[in-house]
Amino acid sequence: MTLHFTPVWFIAVPLLLAFLSPLWVRLRLLMPILLGAHVALFALALSWIPTVRVAPLLETIVIAPPLGIHLHLDAVSLLLVALFNVAGAVVSAFLWLSHAEPHLRGRPAFILILLLIAGSSGMVLTGDIFNLYVFLEIVGVSAYALTALRRDKQALEAGLKYLIVGSVAAIFILFAIVLLYLQTGQLNLAALARDFGHIPAPMQALIGLLMLIGLAIKAELFPFNFWVPDIYRGADPEITALFSGVLVKAFLFVLFHLVFLLLADPAVARTWLMALGATTMLVAEAVALRQQDLRRMLAYSSLGQVGLITLALGFASEATTAGALFHMVNHTLIKLLLFLLTALMLRRFLSVRLADLQGLGRAMPLAAGLFVLGALAVLGLPPLSGFASKLWILKGFAEAQVFWPIALILLAALLEAGYYFRWIKVFYAPEPPVTAGQAEGDWAYTPLLLIAGLLLLLGVAPFLLEDWFVQAAKALLGRGAFLESVLGVQP
Amino acid sequence: MSRVPLRKRFRVQTLLLILLCGWLLMLHLTLLLNHGLDGLTTGVGDTLLARNSETASANAVTSVVVSYRGFDTLGEVTVLFLAATGVGLLFAGGLTSSPVPRDRDSHPNEVMVTGTRLLFPTLLMLGVYVVLHGHLSPGGGFQGGVIVATAFFLRMIADPAFTLDHARVDFYESLSGSGFVLFGMLGLVLVSTASFLGNFIPHPVAAMGQLVSAGVIPLIYLLVGIKVGAEVGAIFQDMLEPEPAPDHDHAAKEL
Numbered sequence: 001m002t003l004h005f006t007p008v009w010f011i012a013v014p015l016l017l018a019f020l021s022p023l024w025v026r027l028r029l030l031m032p033i034l035l036g037a038h039v040a041l042f043a044l045a046l047s048w049i050p051t052v053r054v055a056p057l058l059e060t061i062v063i064a065p066p067l068g069i070h071l072h073l074d075a076v077s078l079l080l081v082a083l084f085n086v087a088g089a090v091v092s093a094f095l096w097l098s099h100a101e102p103h104l105r106g107r108p109a110f111i112l113i114l115l116l117i118a119g120s121s122g123m124v125l126t127g128d129i130f131n132l133y134v135f136l137e138i139v140g141v142s143a144y145a146l147t148a149l150r151r152d153k154q155a156l157e158a159g160l161k162y163l164i165v166g167s168v169a170a171i172f173i174l175f176a177i178v179l180l181y182l183q184t185g186q187l188n189l190a191a192l193a194r195d196f197g198h199i200p201a202p203m204q205a206l207i208g209l210l211m212l213i214g215l216a217i218k219a220e221l222f223p224f225n226f227w228v229p230d231i232y233r234g235a236d237p238e239i240t241a242l243f244s245g246v247l248v249k250a251f252l253f254v255l256f257h258l259v260f261l262l263l264a265d266p267a268v269a270r271t272w273l274m275a276l277g278a279t280t281m282l283v284a285e286a287v288a289l290r291q292q293d294l295r296r297m298l299a300y301s302s303l304g305q306v307g308l309i310t311l312a313l314g315f316a317s318e319a320t321t322a323g324a325l326f327h328m329v330n331h332t333l334i335k336l337l338l339f340l341l342t343a344l345m346l347r348r349f350l351s352v353r354l355a356d357l358q359g360l361g362r363a364m365p366l367a368a369g370l371f372v373l374g375a376l377a378v379l380g381l382p383p384l385s386g387f388a389s390k391l392w393i394l395k396g397f398a399e400a401q402v403f404w405p406i407a408l409i410l411l412a413a414l415l416e417a418g419y420y421f422r423w424i425k426v427f428y429a430p431e432p433p434v435t436a437g438q439a440e441g442d443w444a445y446t447p448l449l450l451i452a453g454l455l456l457l458l459g460v461a462p463f464l465l466e467d468w469f470v471q472a473a474k475a476l477l478g479r480g481a482f483l484e485s486v487l488g489v490q491p
Numbered sequence: 492m493s494r495v496p497l498r499k500r501f502r503v504q505t506l507l508l509i510l511l512c513g514w515l516l517m518l519h520l521t522l523l524l525n526h527g528l529d530g531l532t533t534g535v536g537d538t539l540l541a542r543n544s545e546t547a548s549a550n551a552v553t554s555v556v557v558s559y560r561g562f563d564t565l566g567e568v569t570v571l572f573l574a575a576t577g578v579g580l581l582f583a584g585g586l587t588s589s590p591v592p593r594d595r596d597s598h599p600n601e602v603m604v605t606g607t608r609l610l611f612p613t614l615l616m617l618g619v620y621v622v623l624h625g626h627l628s629p630g631g632g633f634q635g636g637v638i639v640a641t642a643f644f645l646r647m648i649a650d651p652a653f654t655l656d657h658a659r660v661d662f663y664e665s666l667s668g669s670g671f672v673l674f675g676m677l678g679l680v681l682v683s684t685a686s687f688l689g690n691f692i693p694h695p696v697a698a699m700g701q702l703v704s705a706g707v708i709p710l711i712y713l714l715v716g717i718k719v720g721a722e723v724g725a726i727f728q729d730m731l732e733p734e735p736a737p738d739h740d741h742a743a744k745e746l
Binding site: 006008012015016018019020021022023059060061062063066067068069108111112115122130131134135137138141142144145148149151156175178179181182184185186187188 | 519522523534535536537538539558559560561562563565566567569570572573574576577579580581658661662664665668669671672673675676679686687688689690
């Protein structure tokens with residue numbers, strides 16, 4: 001009997017902890033366990049970096065692929081799993097250390113947050129398309145319940161809306177999976193990738209379209225993201241931080257993982273995906289200019305960044321993909337910072353409308369300072385990490401002699417500067433602040449300062465992770481290597 | 492009503508949307524129903540069916556559900572667990588400001604009471620049978636668990652004084668769920684299988700068709716049965732009787 005550290009721990013441990021939650025309630029250990037689990041899984045992820053650098057790790061469950069389910073740990077899935085667990089750790093530390101409302105510290109919140117992160121890790125790790133759907137359901141159901149957690153009118157409305165939209169998206173994806181199975185008789189991603197080319201072309205288009213609509217709804221891409229601001233407005237900002245930081249990233253990864261695997265030549269879909277990304281980015285940034293509520297503004301800003309990442313990933317060159325993965329990490333960190341700051345502001349001012357936040361800089365100097373830092377990082381100003389990742393993406397486009405995305409990205413950055421400075425100007429307005437809520441202790445700022453430190457560190461020294469991002473981009477684009485590692489043959 | 496013009500009574504957009512959905516459904520059904528008419532396929536399903544004897548489970552569906560794709564089953568159990576958590580979250584304390592309590596003075600009619608008295612033990616036994624024979628005959632943990640929960644649901648309707656103890660339901664749910672994961676992990680750490688959810692109990696093919704056969708499969712299905720029964724029972728209870736939670740008023744004020 002030996003102790004195996006395998007990728008299945010990323011899923012089995014949170015499930016076990018969630019099932020045992022009545023015990024933690026009795027022992028009063030909910031918050032320490034929530035934080036400890038994510039920190040431990042993050043450490044576990046880091047311990048695999050040397051192994052995965054050599055070759056992807058395949059974890060067979062019961063029966064070897066392509067017959068059974070397997071977990072596929074390569075550089076890109078390891079990167080995202082580590083990122084998700086960091087996000088989980090930051091949010092749970094924030095909930096533990098600050099004066100969070102009781103509904104955010106209870107047993108339901110514990111279960112839902114733990115399984116949201118576990119489900120997202122599962123979606124990224126799994127090598128089987130039906131298993132992917134199961135994790136998608138886990139993530140979906142936890143997200144719907146988390147949205148409605150506060151149980152007031154807005155939260156319930158948002159939860160109901162999310163439930164309906166999310167279920168419709170899930171049905172689209174399920175239809176696509178059913179058709180894939182009927183056409184190929186396979187469920188393993190590598191086997192599907194091998195056989196997808198033999199499906200008749202109209203059927204390929206239908207499956208692609210169903211999958212694209214379902215995943216675009218989930219990943220919040222332009223024509224399908226009408227629901228996002230309402231959800232982000234209705235849910236608690238602590239929860240929204242997880243939606244923007246973890247959920248969207250997991251779905252974006254799934255979308256591009258499937259595109260790069262199933263299509264032998266990703267250039268077929270290049271124009272479409274890039275157009276989708278570019279419209280998402282420009283529309284969201286333009287709409288964000290007019291928002292009066294901080295949560296809605298951040299929601300549109302998040303959509304804009306998702307569009308940028310889609311644009312860069314859709315181009316599918318190694319440099320833009322690596323840059324996009326770096327930007328994914330940055331955007332998760334930045335949006336965690338900004339949404340958690342929103343939570344603090346909401347507790348102090350009881351409203352996050354533009355008119356009510358006059359003179360916030362005097363009541364909460366640290367929060368305002370961190371907000372400025374986060375805003376500058378989104379814009380991509382040196383020496384913050386947003387600069388390094390945007391520069392990488394722009395360089396990738398410039399090397400390929402494609403210039404229209406560069407112009408659009410710079411235009412979007414200008415729009416971003418417009419609305420972020422509009423809010424910063426209000427924060428430092430000379431009017432005296434009108435605070436109605438409680439002041440927060442200094443401990444609540446610890447996780448936020450940690451993120452701010454990471455943003456600075458990654459901006460000053462991007463080379464620390466550069467190699468990992470290049471490896472991850474190669475893993476994401478390397479269809480041949482993926483097929484070979486699972487099926488043992490070169491296609 | 493009659494003054495409302497016709498074009499306002501029928502929303503054209505809604506009608507078009509319904510028509511579009513109907514057309515898509517027909518298209519999908521046509522695709523599905525026309526498939527597989529030409530006989531054999533060569534999908535994973537057939538390969539797994541051919542290899543079924545290695546699990547020594549007489550019911551091939553069960554060996555796929557619990558063994559080959561047991562990881563999916565663990566996920567599905569988790570989805571149900573999340574749904575039960577969500578329902579408990581939303582219904583505890585009621586959604587309206589003045590929750591409507593279940594009317595304890597209204598007595599269910601005689602047919603309901605007598606019928607339930609007769610049906611309850613039968614249903615319970617059928618449920619347990621379906622769970623325990625999941626590896627031999629059609630059925631298993633999910634189906635049997637729901638049958639058991641239905642038996643308790645009838646009891647709740649027929650006898651207003653009967654309620655499930657929430658703490659005890661939580662205990663069973665927690666025990667069976669963690670038992671499932673622990674079985675999986677035991678398969679992982681034991682050298683003989685070294686795979687999550689591996690079948691580490693000896694399961695000779697000769698015993699196929701007997702009650703004690705197929706190794707861990709019946710044990711895992713039993714845990715699934717307990718978990719599904721407890722969760723569906725808890726959902727019924729939450730929907731039937733919104734218990735005013737003690738901290739609800741407090742929470743409502745904070746919002």
